[in-house]
Amino acid sequence: MTSAYPNGDSARDSQDVSQPKQSLFPDAIAIPPEVLARHRALVLDPATAARTKRGNRPISTVYRADSMLIPLREVQSLVPRPGQVSRSEINNELAKIGLQLRPRPEQEVIDGAPPELGVSVPLVRLEDAPADRAPDPWTALVALRDAFGDRVKHFGLDHLVLSASVAVEGAPVSHGGMVGGTPVSHGGSVGGGTVALHTGSRNPVALLMPQPPRPAKVPAGRRPVVAVLDTGIGPHPWWSKHRPGDPIIEVSQEFQDLLAAQEGQQQNPTELGPLNHPEDVPNEIQPLLGLIDSHAGHGTFVAGLVHQMCPAAKILSLRVLHTDGFSTEGSLLLALHWLAKRVESGDPDEMVDIVSLSLGFYPETTDPEKVLQVKAAIERLTSLGVLVVAAAGNDATTRPFMPAAFGHGTGSAASGVELLSGVGARNAPGHTTAAFSNWGEWISRWAPGDALVSTVPVWDGAALGGIRYPDGGGLGPWMRSAPDPDDLRSGFAVWAGTSFATPVVSGLLAQALAEDTTAKTDMVGRAKRALIATDAELARRYWQ
Incomplete structure (x- = not known):
């Protein structure tokens, strides 16, 4: 359900919201x-x-x-x-x-x-x-x-x-370094570095809570499968804690081979090669420096959020994004086709229930009906009863972000794809909309997307804290150091973006499917019941 309020907030913000203001569409794309x-x-x-x-x-x-x-x-x-x-x-x-x-x-x-x-x-x-x-x-x-x-x-x-994570900078990323000469300690900002728009840019944190317990059986009879199309999956202790033959994470070399064949060979040394294996990598962009790329670990972070919201789920990780956070529409289309083909096979072991897309693009038109390729691929999946969840984007604009903008919402988006959820981001408490989040009638669900903590690959990049000296005035043996932005050996980080509100909703949908004990003959009806249950849970948490 899309909020009736233009900023997505609750009725306690008393103002006339009958005519929401339309923001100026960004007509220039700022990519280095x-x-x-x-x-x-x-x-x-x-x-x-x-x-x-x-x-x-x-x-x-x-x-x-x-x-x-x-x-x-x-x-x-x-x-x-x-x-x-x-x-x-x-x-x-x-x-x-x-x-x-x-x-x-x-x-x-x-x-x-x-x-x-x-x-x-x-x-x-x-x-x-x-x-x-x-x-x-x-x-x-x-x-x-x-x-x-x-x-x-x-x-x-x-x-x-x-x-759809904040600060698309390519690689490497500064993780809250100097913005306009002003130190920023909590992520991106406006107004000369005085107003923080988000908290977290893959900053390492220590998580002292235990891993969510994974039930041996689920009421629905089989584990819901959430396909995550992202940067792949990196090493983390959580993924190894499963019963033999019942993994938390599944990958497919078959898909990566198909994608690599369609992408073709690297044409010159300045270009990235094909994504021919399923594992996330730390430093694809500048391997000689050893710095962890800006979006390395993105897929692992997304997978961890799905796992936190639904420990019973199986996560199918497909690597379609490079570690600078970019891919192509053609690669996305191929992944959606490959997933639909799995479901159409009718094999229970090949089933996919939810597709989680923490990505998107701005086309040259604002009319979603003119972007036919991706819409057709989405509708092929939803006709099979597969739920699709897509990020709304992080540019604080009403410009449609595809494929989220194909979704069913209110007003002009009332005829959108019913089983496709466009997801906007709330701030951490869940009571206000994140400043960076896009807005539109096509956004049907909201969840926290700022200052979220999740899994990252257990890596240690070459960057060091700005201070490093033996503790005790030089006696040691411990070193005194400022925070090291790419020492991810804790296995957890804080990050922000509609990228991460998306798997929160995907995980809630998966949990609803795991608890659904009704007959599974009508897959579209089953998916609609999951949406109803998820909307009730989102409302219970006061997120929408």
Whole structure:
């Protein structure tokens, strides 16, 4: 249920809220050039971007510079057959601007994929075209829309997807260092460093509480399975404390191999290679320095929150984000397809009940109905009774953040996907909305997303505290030190973002499924009951 109040707070904040103010959409995407380079990405500039014949002006977005999302059925038509000389209609049109879509052989067939599944196909310059500029997928997309209209409505940019934890900085991260010359001790801030917007940026903490006890059996008869699409899973003592044959964490090398094949090979040393294994890694970006990357451990943190909210759940970890917090829409689509294929198999051991997405992207439009690829993949899952939970984003804006903005909410979002929850963040006490959280009618559920404590991989990076000297005035043997920002050997940290409100809701949904003892023949009905139970629990905790 979306709160009727524009800041998501309770009625005790007395004010006229009948007409919530709409914030100015951020029309410039601030991503460092080195991050764009390592992901082969471009920022769409609305001032200079090509427009369709209708003259529609896009808004800023970030996308892969050398590929487009093409439906699988069209991918197959782009591949020349033996003896075929002429190009496809699509490539004939692109040839007019010196471009061509050229699928790799492994993209022609994806096992069990529906024909509308989006595949990230390389866009290349024709050999005889002038080499005065690099191919631009946006220009190609505009040309195709002008020529073919609705036939290419499922064609799109391969958007850069980002995690929904605070301070997307790339790597390394300073963890509350100097902001505008002002020391910040509790995370990001505005107003010259005087107003803290969040508490925690993967700061190490000591947790003295025991691990939540995991029941041997659940009333529902089987453990609910929560798929976490994130940076993978890192080492932690909690994951080893399970009965033989009944793991808390499951990974899939099969999926990582499929993803690596679709991503293709690393093209130059400045780019990141494919995500070909399921384990989170500490220093993918600057391995020579040994500093832990900005979003390394993100998936482990998310998994720990699911486990805290529902110890009975099994967590299926799929690695789709790099350790700087970025991925692509094409990778997300492939992961959603792979999960749907598991559920469609009907094998109880392959079942997935909840998909937790602490990530998203801002497309070049504010209309969710025009972002067809991800919506179709989400609806394929929800039609099977799979609940999808997605982060609302951290930019304090009403701009729709996909895929959360596809969700069922109020007002203009009342026709959204019912089994998709867009999740906004509360502050730690749960009574006020986190300053960084996005807002929209499409946000249907709220949970704490600031100053949360959860699991991180047991790592020790190369950074040291600013003070390090033998204790006792130099006598030792203990060392006196300032806090070390990437000494994660305690196994726990404090972090903030709608990234982390999302697994709180996912965990509550999993707990509701674990306690549901009714017949499991109607999976959609079962999912709806879990939403009702979760809404009651969120209300009981005064989070919404």
